[in-house]
Amino acid sequence: MELRQLEYFQMVAKTNNITRAAEQLHVSQSTVTLAIQKLEDELGILLFDRSQKQLSLTAEGRVFVQKVSDALNLLQDGVAEINSYLQLKKGTLKVGVPPMIGSYLFPEILASFNKLYPALQLSTVEESSFDIRQLLERGELDLGIVNLYQPSPLLETLVISxxxxxxxxxxxxxxxxxxxxxxxxxxxxxxxxxxxxxxxxxxxxxxxxxxxxxxxxxxxxxxxxxxxxxxxxxxxxxxxxxxxxxxxxxxxxxxxxxxxxxxFGLAWKKDKYLSRAAQAFINFITELKLSTPKEK
The missing domain is CATH 3.40.190.290 (D-Maltodextrin-Binding Protein; domain 2)
Incomplete structure (x- = not known):
C-alpha cells in the first residue's frame, strides 16, 4: 500500500468521479483507476460501488475513507511541524553550562540568541565543565559550554573566550x-x-x-x-x-x-545528529566571535 494510492482514493471519494479526481490530482485518469484497483486488490474488498453512473463508497469504503483521512491529516500535521523545526519556528536545545561561566557569560549569549530565535527554547543544565563533557560524550546534551583544558577527542569545539x-x-x-x-x-x-x-x-x-x-x-x-x-x-x-x-x-x-x-568554548559530540536549532546556535556563536573585536 502506497501513500499515493491513499491520496488518490481520498480524492475519488470526495468527487465521486475518477475523471474529476484525476484533474484535481493532475494525473491521468488511467493512473487513478489503476491505483484504486491495486488498493482494492490489496485490501480484498470493493471500496466503490460502480453499479451506478456516479461512483459511491461501499460500506467498507466509508469506514476506510475516514481512517485514511485521519491518517493523511496526521501526516500533514507532521510535515507542517517538521517544517516549523526546519524554519526554526519551533525547537528545544539542552545546553550544559558550568557555574562560573553561567553566572556572567551565558546570560548575555542567551539573551542575544533569544532575540534572533524567540521560538526556540533553551533548557540549561548547570554542572561542572568535567560533568558536562561526560554528558555530551554520552549524548545526553545537545551542546555544552566547557573549559577547553585537556580537549576530549569525542567532542567538536568552538572557542568562545x-x-x-x-x-x-x-x-x-x-x-x-x-x-x-x-x-x-x-x-x-x-x-x-x-x-x-x-x-x-x-x-x-x-x-x-x-x-x-x-x-x-x-x-x-x-x-x-x-x-x-x-x-x-x-x-x-x-x-x-x-x-x-x-x-x-x-x-x-x-x-x-x-x-x-x-x-571556554562551545562543544558537541562529533557523531551526534545536530538539529537545525543546534546548528543555528553554533552558527550564532561563530558569528558572535567574528563580530567581537580581537584582543590586542
Missing amino acids: KEEIVACLPLSHSFANYPAISLMDIKDEPFILFKEGAYNRRIILDECKKHGFEPNILVASDQIETMKGLVEKGVGVCFLIAAIANKGINYVSIPLADPLYLD
Whole structure:
C-alpha cells in the first residue's frame, strides 16, 4: 500500500468521479483507476460501488475513507511541524553550562540568541565543565559550554573566550595592594577551590605542583558566592576568572605573576545528529566571535 494510492482514493471519494479526481490530482485518469484497483486488490474488498453512473463508497469504503483521512491529516500535521523545526519556528536545545561561566557569560549569549530565535527554547543544565563533557560524550546534551583544558577527542569545539584566572584575597591581607602575586607568595594560605572535577581546580593544583608544594584546601565548593563570602571573612583565598572576580567589592582580586588562563568554548559530540536549532546556535556563536573585536 502506497501513500499515493491513499491520496488518490481520498480524492475519488470526495468527487465521486475518477475523471474529476484525476484533474484535481493532475494525473491521468488511467493512473487513478489503476491505483484504486491495486488498493482494492490489496485490501480484498470493493471500496466503490460502480453499479451506478456516479461512483459511491461501499460500506467498507466509508469506514476506510475516514481512517485514511485521519491518517493523511496526521501526516500533514507532521510535515507542517517538521517544517516549523526546519524554519526554526519551533525547537528545544539542552545546553550544559558550568557555574562560573553561567553566572556572567551565558546570560548575555542567551539573551542575544533569544532575540534572533524567540521560538526556540533553551533548557540549561548547570554542572561542572568535567560533568558536562561526560554528558555530551554520552549524548545526553545537545551542546555544552566547557573549559577547553585537556580537549576530549569525542567532542567538536568552538572557542568562545579566553579568561584570566586571578587570586581573590581579603581586604586586610598583607598582599592586598600588590599589583601581582605568585602562588608561592600565598602557598601557606588556606585555599578555597572548586570541587573535584572542576578544571579551574585542576589548573591551580597543577601549578602548585610545578612550584613544589601541595596547598591546604580548606573548603571545596561549586557556589561562587559562597567562595567570595569566605574570602571576605578572611577564611582563605580563592581563584576565579577575572570577569567574575572583579565584580566583588569586599575583597581584592590580584593577577598572578605567572598568568593562568581558562579557554571556554562551545562543544558537541562529533557523531551526534545536530538539529537545525543546534546548528543555528553554533552558527550564532561563530558569528558572535567574528563580530567581537580581537584582543590586542
